[in-house]
Amino acid sequence: MTKAYEKPDVSVDVVLLTLAEKGLKVALHRRAKEPYPGSLALPGGYIHADEDDSLEDAARRTLQDKTGLAPRYLEQLRTFAGPGRDPRGWSVAISYVALVPFEELAAVPSTVFEFYSVDDIPALAFDHSDQVRAAVERVRNKSSYSTLPCWLLPGKFTLTQLQHTYEAVFGESVTRATFRSRLGIKVGDVQTGEAVDEAGVLIATDDYQLGNQRPARLFRADKLGLFKRASW
Amino acid sequence: MTKAYEKPDVSVDVVLLTLAEKGLKVALHRRAKEPYPGSLALPGGYIHADEDDSLEDAARRTLQDKTGLAPRYLEQLRTFAGPGRDPRGWSVAISYVALVPFEELAAVPSTVFEFYSVDDIPALAFDHSDQVRAAVERVRNKSSYSTLPCWLLPGKFTLTQLQHTYEAVFGESVTRATFRSRLGIKVGDVQTGEAVDEAGVLIATDDYQLGNQRPARLFRADKLGLFKRASW
DNA sequence: CTAATAGTGTCTTTGAGACACTATGGC
DNA sequence: GCCATAGTGTCTCAAAGACACTATTAG
Numbered sequence: 247m248t249k250a251y252e253k254p255d256v257s258v259d260v261v262l263l264t265l266a267e268k269g270l271k272v273a274l275h276r277r278a279k280e281p282y283p284g285s286l287a288l289p290g291g292y293i294h295a296d297e298d299d300s301l302e303d304a305a306r307r308t309l310q311d312k313t314g315l316a317p318r319y320l321e322q323l324r325t326f327a328g329p330g331r332d333p334r335g336w337s338v339a340i341s342y343v344a345l346v347p348f349e350e351l352a353a354v355p356s357t358v359f360e361f362y363s364v365d366d367i368p369a370l371a372f373d374h375s376d377q378v379r380a381a382v383e384r385v386r387n388k389s390s391y392s393t394l395p396c397w398l399l400p401g402k403f404t405l406t407q408l409q410h411t412y413e414a415v416f417g418e419s420v421t422r423a424t425f426r427s428r429l430g431i432k433v434g435d436v437q438t439g440e441a442v443d444e445a446g447v448l449i450a451t452d453d454y455q456l457g458n459q460r461p462a463r464l465f466r467a468d469k470l471g472l473f474k475r476a477s478w
Numbered sequence: 479m480t481k482a483y484e485k486p487d488v489s490v491d492v493v494l495l496t497l498a499e500k501g502l503k504v505a506l507h508r509r510a511k512e513p514y515p516g517s518l519a520l521p522g523g524y525i526h527a528d529e530d531d532s533l534e535d536a537a538r539r540t541l542q543d544k545t546g547l548a549p550r551y552l553e554q555l556r557t558f559a560g561p562g563r564d565p566r567g568w569s570v571a572i573s574y575v576a577l578v579p580f581e582e583l584a585a586v587p588s589t590v591f592e593f594y595s596v597d598d599i600p601a602l603a604f605d606h607s608d609q610v611r612a613a614v615e616r617v618r619n620k621s622s623y624s625t626l627p628c629w630l631l632p633g634k635f636t637l638t639q640l641q642h643t644y645e646a647v648f649g650e651s652v653t654r655a656t657f658r659s660r661l662g663i664k665v666g667d668v669q670t671g672e673a674v675d676e677a678g679v680l681i682a683t684d685d686y687q688l689g690n691q692r693p694a695r696l697f698r699a700d701k702l703g704l705f706k707r708a709s710w
Numbered sequence: 711c712t713a714a715t716a717g718t719g720t721c722t723t724t725g726a727g728a729c730a731c732t733a734t735g736g737c
Numbered sequence: 738g739c740c741a742t743a744g745t746g747t748c749t750c751a752a753a754g755a756c757a758c759t760a761t762t763a764g
């Protein structure tokens with residue numbers, strides 16, 4: 247009963263998603279080493295028992311090492327495991343989802359990642375295609391009842407930009423008024439600066455985005471807000 | 479770069495939940511061995527790389543070995559890990575939630591488990607309290623937009639029993655008509671046997687539960703159904 | 711002034727939920 | 738007949754969403 251079972255390999259993979267003009271994209275890199283050299287894969291790596299204090303730490307360290315990025319949104323997705331996903335044997339991969347504004351990715355050398363539309367994913371190493379599918383499903387689903395899409399935008403954004411983000415995530419359009427009422431923004435509060443979404447998370451700043459039109463108030467979100475009901 | 483990092487221990491833990499008269503209960507057993515001998519803990523065990531074909535297999539095997547149970551509902555919850563959760567060092571625990579009808583537990587010897595109300599959990603070994611909390615949160619949340627509570631009932635059940643189950647999970651009552659409309663059951667369809675919930679998962683059988691009143695049609699659910707909108 | 715986009719008031723329709731009425735068994 | 742619980746029809750009120758109107762900038 248106290249037989250020592252062979253320990254499986256344990257790694258952390260990160261599904262890094264961003265929003266480009268044509269919709270959600272996933273960041274993939276080309277593997278150099280065995281197994282699957284030359285294949286596209288998610289960024290990931292082994293846990294470093296001596297330096298990682300948590301799984302999230304390991305995920306952040308992996309991204310930091312490979313790209314220098316520190317994503318503002320990082321969430322555990324699910325754990326993928328089994329005897330067949332890695333030719334070296336029984337393995338465990340704890341998968342994370344990271345959301346990064348497209349603008350931040352300009353700082354990453356273009357040789358590190360290739361970006362692919364999440365609705366048109368090529369063949370990937372290991373079970374990484376499954377991980378991407380699960381991540382996209384999670385993001386779409388969670389966006390329907392939360393302020394999650396805020397993390398695909400820069401720190402400050404207009405309501406119209408946020409609306410376009412939701413529309414890109416879901417591939418569906420709504421009217422401005424409908425969008426705002428879905429967020430739970432009470433009419434009249436945008437101008438007074440008391441605008442607040444249903445979850446009390448969207449914060450009106452005193453800055454405006456100027457341009458060839460009426461200036462638009464800029465908002466920010468500090469934490470994830472959950473709506474009472476799904477709405478998309 | 480090819481330094482061999484020490485592999486963490488990997489185990490699977492199961493949060494086994496059931497519904498007794500006074501609400502949701504979690505099954506706990508008293509540990510015999512180190513670490514934490516004498517403490518209450520979740521059932522769990524190491525992965526057996528030679529016999530487990532998946533994580534879910536490992537979870538099922540664990541339950542089978544300890545109790546002989548084969549839960550109809552089993553779902554991966556989340557992975558808990560870190561250097562501090564087990565005194566033996568960096569460890570990874572993939573947590574599963576299992577739902578079992580109270581009736582099925584009669585077959586398990588009463589010495590195996592003690593049942594505790596999920597809203598009044600004692601101190602547990604490792605981070606098992608966190609796991610229970612997360613499991614309950616998941617079950618409550620998912621019940622608000624799915625037919626998940628069906629798995630807390632025997633194979634066939636009346637709509638009233640199902641309503642009582644939802645009410646026990648949430649600790650809140652509604653009228654019969656409200657409950658049925660939440661499921662999306664169209665009026666008039668219960669009697670004709672075409673009754674179907676919003677997700678098309680509740681199946682009307684031809685059996686009725688008799689008693690000192692008008693007989694109630696029995697239903698069954700084969701798979702989990704998701705509603706379009708949360709409703710509790 | 712016009713063009714362009716931001717913000718809001720109003721109306722319609724849908725649907726959630728409370729209530730009360732009808733149905734059908736055991737006694 | 739009565740009691741008890743199952744199943745359903747109806748009404749009300751609130752929220753979702755479309756549309757159109759007003760507001761504020763640049764040029």
